[in-house]
Amino acid sequence: MTSPTAKGSVRFEAVEKRFGSVVAIRQLSFDIEPGTLVTLLGPSGCGKTTTLRMLAGLEQPTAGRILIGGRDVTNLPANERDVSMVFQSYALFPHMSVGENVAYGLRSGGSSKRQALERAREGLALVGLEGFAERLPSELSGGQQQRVAVARALVLEPQVLLLDEPLSNLDARLRRHVRTEIRELQQRLGFTAVYVTHDQEEALAVSDRIVVMKSGEIAQAGSPRELYEAPASSFIADFIGEANVVPCEVARAGDGGLEARLGGLRHPIRAPAAREGAAQLAIRPNAITLSEPGPGRLDGRVASAAYLGDHIEYEVETALGRLFVVDTAIETVRPVASDIGIGLHERGVALIPA
Structure with missing residues (x-):
């Protein structure tokens, strides 16, 4: 087993999150191995998105520690955590070209325009969009826009890529196609990914491991096969496949x-x-x-x-x-x-x- 302190690893140690008197996350502890894709899965309100936002630095834990690559990032702001996030809405700038969208984070980080656009073209090639740099987002399909969002995150070379319901805006057939592309890209490049979804089939298709959450706690964690064939409760049995x-x-x-x-x-x-x-x-x-x-x-x-x-x-x-x-x-x-x-x-x- 790879050491949990290796680059690209994630560790939650007894993490809690409260919103006033409401406890959203309770004593959450788990490890993510470097180079794996782990999905946080559960029904609406289970705490999976809050967990992802705490990892991204968009929410602060009330208690516990979060480590990335063995480094305690619990109290660090989002821009110091070495993670990139792909949002549900893609969040592409409509007035910028595809290349400028992908280069935006690099430019904000101090790279020259020429260097940023060169890296952006390399990132677009990684996701199969070579030659698309001059187009506008409105000229792309939904699946292509999703790949632009992934390329924009990848060119920053984060330790961990975070994906928040990345396929929810796509139709059923396109979802199957794009989830396959994301999984193949993750395996080919070997980056660590944390993926949030409420779709059980999606989780089974893309994950090395699945963390099923219920009411702010882990109901069961394991490989897709373990959860499907050996559910630990009636909730897991009914939620992971019917x-x-x-x-x-x-x-x-x-x-x-x-x-x-x-x-x-x-x-x-x-x-x-x-x-x-x-x-x-x-x-x-x-x-x-x-x-x-x-x-x-x-x-x-x-x-x-x-x-x-x-x-x-x-x-x-x-x-x-x-x-x-x-x-x-x-x-x-x-x-x-x-x-x-x-x-x-x-x-x-x-x-x-x-």
Whole structure:
């Protein structure tokens, strides 16, 4: 593991932020390794943007310490922290050319006009916009404007690049394209990035690690796969990709292992720390199989069915509650009010710790 004091690292040590009597951030502690992209993810009001603003120096912590590259920056102003920020609105100057926009921070830092514009052209080439320096922002697409904002931040050569909801102004297809570009650029150049979003799919696609926040605290942190396949709570299971969270009973199986029992349904438990007794299962919609009712299945009745081209979405009433199901077997749509049997794939089912 890389030392947390290496260039480009970030450390939060018991950081708190209060606005009057309201505690927005509570005892927040985490490390970000150099050269990684870490996403702060959570619903509105969870504290992720406040956390990013404290890292940027735009908000002051009420308590605790923030370190960048091993240096305590808690009380330093934003212009002394060696970070650059890409804002949700891009914040490009409409009357300046693309090259002048990218060069603006360099000029403000004392570089000559010639040096700044030369560096700006190099920055535009990094993000695939070579030859765009003379255009105005209004002559670019939304995705191109976003890349200009990234280039403007990168030419300052910060230890850490901060991205605040950078794709929220783009349509769905363009979001997928630009998030791929940002991730490829980060991996190619190896800079440290802290990325804020409320979009779970976006976080899964771009991140080395995800810090999920809830009510000003860390609900769970880990790799995208860890959070998706081993959620620590029902909140994480439902927030990181959709999940059906249902009650179950963990009991000893015939082979000596453990299994989850849901009515007539049995499912082996892979969690090493699992214990017998009442628990919850997080079941992904695509982990549910539908068939005719029968032994070893959970009985259900189709409440709704929606054909969406490459899959069908069902809502199924069961003794455990209503389940959301994604079925790729599109040849036949199971009619509403029909009785069905429910089974589970091996993957896509996780035991939630008590």
